[in-house]
Amino acid sequence: MDHREHDQPPHASLSPRESLTAHGSRPTTHDSRRVAIANRGEIAVRIAATCWRLGLVPVLLIGKPDRDGFAARQIGRVELIGEAGTELDPVLVVAAAIRARAGLLHPGYGFLSERPELAEACAAAGIVFVGPSPATLRQCHDKVATREAAARAGVPVLPASPPLAPEPDRWRAAAEAVGYPLLVKPVAAGGGRGLRRVMDAASLEDAIAASSREGDVSGAGQAVYLERALNRPRHIEVQLAGDGRRLLALGDRDCSLQRRHQKVIEEAPAPNLDPRIRRALHAHAVAVATEVDLRGIATCEFLVGGETIAFLEINPRLQVEHPVTEVVTGIDLVEWQLRLAMGEPLPRDTPPEPRGHAIEARIYAEDPGAGFLPAPGRLATVAWPVGPGIRVDAGYASGDDIPSDYDAMVAKVIVTASDRSAALDGLRTALADTIVARVPTNLRWLLDLLAAPDVVAGRATTETAGTVAVTIPSHRSALLGAVAHTLDRSQAAGNDPWTAIGPFRLTGAAELAFHGDDWEESLRVERAGGAWLVSDTSSTVPLAWWRDEAGVWTIAAGDSVVKLAIVERDGRLEIAGGGGRWLVAAGPRPVLAADRRRHPTDGRIRAPMPGRILRIAVAPGDQVVAGQALVMLTAMKMELTREAPAAGTVTTVACAVGDQVDANQVLIELRLEAPVPAT
Incomplete structure (x- = not known):
């Protein structure tokens, strides 16, 4: 992993401490030089790299699906938490950290990193939690509470509802008060999970139900609220660090290029941003962080449309896109997290000036030609680009299995150059030189996205990625x-x-x-x-x-x-x-009827990939129409709905809610009224 030199004098190692007092942790017999990493894939390897440089000993805490994975092989020291899913249980995670004799626990990013229960369990066990205090986490975990904190700090927020009551007949009134278009948002989910855009009342109820389900799947509970949606805004975020006495804004990032509210390309600094808006964003971010008493690393996110600034959320953890800030500031954010958790002051007094420009692209195992359906499977050959200004944070290597239990991200490719134009050119070249065989990826679509006129001009909004079609590359x-x-x-x-x-x-x-x-x-x-x-x-x-x-x-x-x-x-x-x-x-291509049309379906509705059954909408004997939802499953943090290909009658329901199913497993059988037309 290629990290730039820091602008502060490098430290050979963290100073050992007889007593760890950060966040009220009591003195412990745990090894203060052992850092438990409660995460997986590329971020676990990334955290371990900083630990090694500082003379610390990383220990990976993982679930069974990852016991032979890339991170386990790279880090070497592994403590098994349990079956898939147990890595999100704070009690089991801390128990594994105790077995590992860890003095510190780094949660990486994701749902676990924002759970106050994990920080509290660490404190009770005498383990230093590498992150903010439980009180800060609890406030930031509740998106409604953080909106209120931002408003108290004088930061602009969009019109929104309180958490919705369970009675659907009250939802329309709440939506009318907020105004359309609006977003349905889980109160406690993060990372864009569960967001649903609603244009009018007709789709409100379905959007609320879907948002609630996805929030529940992510372990965040089912409460949702409504918030006014801006029309084609930019998504700008500010990197923060605080030690309890001072707060610094370490720079900004543009994360507007998103698909289904999930970031895919990020860059730093944010391009074409009016200096007045930039200063206001940094000041607003510091104000929100002050209000929630931030000690550690966090990111404050905003929507920006013209002169309008609106607070979105504050994430009290490391972000997936943190490398673009690291490479333009020379700051190792993981090192700062570790030092702040150990009670040290901020390593510098003033924010750094960004040097050059950095852009990151996330490579996902997904099939753009099939609606970006996640594509778990075994990788054959993997080759990452190398060269000046290229950094790759990878979670997999050749021969690794991408499991269906987790997120589909394979790696992040980050390119730094003297200016934005050179960084764009460099990233295109790096992605073209990237090889991932046997598993479909979004590589071709990323290259198309980077060539889109609004992206090249630096005026992308959160709607831009949705306008870029999937192209078929030349053979x-x-x-x-x-x-x-x-x-x-x-x-x-x-x-x-x-x-x-x-x-x-x-x-x-x-x-x-x-x-x-x-x-x-x-x-x-x-x-x-x-x-x-x-x-x-x-x-x-x-x-x-x-x-x-x-x-x-x-x-x-x-x-x-x-x-x-x-x-x-x-x-x-x-x-x-x-x-x-x-x-x-x-040889020559056979001329077959199958080349010109899809095989007619036999009425068997199959799972598109391994997953878990969330909901079954029909029963044997039900009459269905074309396009009617039959069964819903979740896989790789996505909800997937299988629909009837034509009108017919349900003859068999071959699954139950909660079942784990394999790819191509028959879920529903239909007796169709007519063959599916050729397409």
């Missing part, structure tokens, strides 16, 4: 990869089935045909003077290739160079690279 790279793979195998073994494509001799020429799901193409290849030449209808170029120790192919065709992962799979080649992913087969 040219896949075609060259298939040719190189075929020739490589031909040289190694003349009887390889991939060479049986027609008349072919290593010293002669041949026509090689390949096809994907919606394309086919032929190239002429020949050997000339010890080199391979590849020809299509318009040009002839030399072709060369080589593979590194990680199995990544570098393919040079004329002036074009591309890096690819090539994996044999079920008689085809899966090729990934340059933001694209293709399945390629040898």
Whole structure:
């Protein structure tokens, strides 16, 4: 992991203390140099890196699905909490920290990091919680309470309702008082979970029910409230640090590029921000942090539309996007968290001036072509970009399984440059050089998003990402990869089935045909003077290739160079690279009816991925219409609804609420009234 040098003199290690008194912790026999990390994936590895640099010993606390994962292998010292889901139980987490003899506990980010019960359990056990006090956490955990705190501090807030009463007949009146459009928000959920935008009264009740369910799934309870929605605002946040005596605003970030209220690209500092607005945001953030008595690290988030500023929330923890602030300020925010938790003062007296510009992109295991459906599975080849100004915080490596129990983020790629334009160019190049094979990702969509005019101009809003369509990348790279793979195998073994494509001799020429799901193409290849030449209808170029120790192919065709992962799979080649992913087969493309239309459904409604059944909306004998919701499941922190493909009758319900189901498992069976039309 590549961290910039700090602007403060580096410390070789934290000073050992006989008594840890932060947040009222009593003296303890725990090892004050052992830090329990109650998280997983990339953030656990990120925290461990700072611990090692400071001479501390990280110990990973994890659930069973992660016991052989990337973070466990990287950190080495592991304490098992229990089955999947137990890592969100404060009592079990602290019990694991005690077994690990940890003197400090770092919760990373996510739901657990904001739970006051965890901080209280740490204090009771004599373990220093790396985060704010339980009182601060309790106030920040309640989004309605933090709105009230912001208002007391003189920070502008949007019109909102109190937590909604359970009676639906009172919801419409509350919504009318707030005004449309509005957002339905869980009182205690964070990270954009459970947010639903409502344009009018017709969709209010369904949105409230969905928000309540998702808030409950996240362990945050079912209470929700309503808040006025701004039209196409920017989402700007301010990084904060406080030691109980002073508070510093360490800079701002633009997090406007979001999909389904989940951030996907963040940058620092926020571009094209009026200096008056920037100063006001920093002052408002410090005012809110003062009101909640912040001691530690936090982020205050705002919506900005023109001259309008509106408080959104304050998150008393490290944020996923913290690296962009680190690389432009030279501050290791995890080090600051550890020092503040140990009772040390802020390492500096004044806020730093940002140097350069940084942009981060989150790579998710999801299928943009299927509505961004999460895509758990086993990774084949993974290769991260390297180079000046590139930092990668990864949670997985080649051969790792991405489980369905957790968030779908695979890694974050951060690029720093002297200015925003150079950072954008650098991030595009870095993402194009990123290879993730076997599991679908959002890489191609990220590249499309970074090329959107509003993103290039630095005027993106929270609506921008939703306007960027999923494009199908050119199959040219896949075609060259298939040719190189075929020739490589031909040289190694003349009887390889991939060479049986027609008349072919290593010293002669041949026509090689390949096809994907919606394309086919032929190239002429020949050997000339010890080199391979590849020809299509318009040009002839030399072709060369080589593979590194990680199995990544570098393919040079004329002036074009591309890096690819090539994996044999079920008689085809899966090729990934340059933001694209293709399945390629040898020979001409068969002309089949299945190429022109989907197979008619047999009425079996299947799980799209592993998950847990949340709700069943039908029973045997029910009549259903096309598009009617049948069953809802949750997977990778998302709600997924399966609908009837056509009108019919429910014959079988093959699942129950709470069931864990596998991908493609039959959930509902229908007797359809008519075949599903071809699409």
